Amino acid sequence: MRRLADFTIAAMVLVAGGLGLGGPVRAADPQEGYRLASQWCTTCHVVAPDQAGSDAARPFDSIANDPNFTEDGIRAWLVDPHPPMPNPNLSTAEIDALIAYLKSLRP
Numbered sequence: 399m400r401r402l403a404d405f406t407i408a409a410m411v412l413v414a415g416g417l418g419l420g421g422p423v424r425a426a427d428p429q430e431g432y433r434l435a436s437q438w439c440t441t442c443h444v445v446a447p448d449q450a451g452s453d454a455a456r457p458f459d460s461i462a463n464d465p466n467f468t469e470d471g472i473r474a475w476l477v478d479p480h481p482p483m484p485n486p487n488l489s490t491a492e493i494d495a496l497i498a499y500l501k502s503l504r505p
């Protein structure tokens with residue numbers, strides 16, 4: 399009986415945890431990337447074409463439309479940026495979202 403109770407609790411925790419994740423995993427969302435960029439990147443980059451702001455580093459639409467822009471290259475940079483850019487310690491999901499947002503800036 400004790401084992402059954404333990405099992406029931408474990409199952410409830412699993413179900414609650416699954417619901418907490420908000421259901422099935424979604425594909426990288428450019429809107430989420432924009433939200434992250436607005437939060438973390440605007441001190442140095444202009445992240446949206448209509449944003450006035452710091453131009454300490456290249457604007458995102460310039461990066462996105464650079465022929466040298468590759469998903470792997472941007473990913474490698476974001477995993478391990480070089481100074482003066484600080485390392486924001488982004489998760490893989492956050493990097494995916496930021497790349498999806500950068501791609502959305504292409505014409």
Ligand code: HEC
Nearest residue numbers: 435438439441442443454455461472475482483484486496
């Ligand atoms: C404190 C300032 C600062 C912040 C904050 C910052 N960056 Fe940067 N970033 C730079 C600088 C400076 C460079 C250029 C470095 C170089 O060319 O050596 C750069 C370069 C880049 C590049 C490479 C561009 C290229 O030419 O290859 C990417 C991509 C990039 N940043 C994305 C981001 C993203 C995404 C964020 C937010 C999560 C961010 N940066 C936040 C300063 C910053």
